[in-house]
């Protein structure tokens with residue numbers, strides 16, 4: 001069973017109004033994850049064509065064109081704007097992140113300084129994205145049928161104020177995650193408008209998903225770095241990189257070890273995308289994270305502690321597992337070890 005402390009903490013982190021009907025914490029000892037004799041990055045369940053599966057196995061990402069309709073993306077955009085303007089109730093679990101260089105200069109409340117909203121698991125209008133059948137159909141090729149939404153974001157890369165702070169340094173998402181196996185975790189990232197080099201599209205290093213977690217930290221950028229934008233230390237820009245230019249609704253699925261980031265937004269408009277990290281409900285939380293993840297844990301802990309303090313709660317300890325357990329939501333299939 002999930003221990004009592006974890007359940008209580010999780011309830012605090014989740015907030016009062018956040019339980020979904022029919023989804024309750026379940027027995028964490030019940031399901032074991034099958035060991036993978038050889039690493040297979042995709043599941044042979046008939047979703048991907050052999051060419052798509054081969055491409056992902058080799059490169060660690062896969063783009064599916066026009067997967068999400070512009071009408072649905074428009075609804076997420078409207079919801080994002082209402083949240084930014086404070087015209088929609090903001091659940092206590094939602095985090096609004098602001099650009100380090102623009103935040104102080106913004107006088108009018110709105111989206112101008114907002115780089116992203118994180119953890120929208122308690123905003124049903126946005127969680128709609130994580131439950132889209134057309135999206136989950138592909139997610140299932142990586143996670144299997146029992147699917148948890150682990151981490152949700154709407155990224156709003158603002159026009160760069162001249163500091164290059166709109167860049168996102170090259171990193172690996174697994175650095176932040178205390179659950180495994182990595183092969184049963186996948187990110188979906190959907191372009192909410194045309195993304196190209198000028199507005200700071202995603203940049204990936206094909207094949208880098210076959211590596212391990214590399215040491216991360218804040219890059220020494222003159223114009224400042226946004227909160228939690230850790231990058232790979234000693235990153236060598238000589239590695240062959242690929243700019244993923246995409247049309248509205250195009251969606252890239254990528255492995256959590258894939259090295260990726262995004263460039264400066266040199267346009268006058270915002271570059272929006274919506275994304276979710278999914279994991280199999282049959283993944284497991286690690287008892288101990290890898291040493292290389294310690295810097296992520298301390299910063300995530302600090303942020304979660306601040307959220308809890310606002311609610312008058314001061315837990316003696318808070319681990320990566322506590323934090324991620326509280327954010328996880330089942331979006332398809334049966335509950336498993338992750339609930």
Ligand SMILES: O=C(O)CCC(=O)C(=O)O
Nearest residue numbers: 155157168260261262273
């Ligand atoms: O959308 C972007 O600019 C990059 C987002 C990203 O890589 C992340 O948040 O981990």
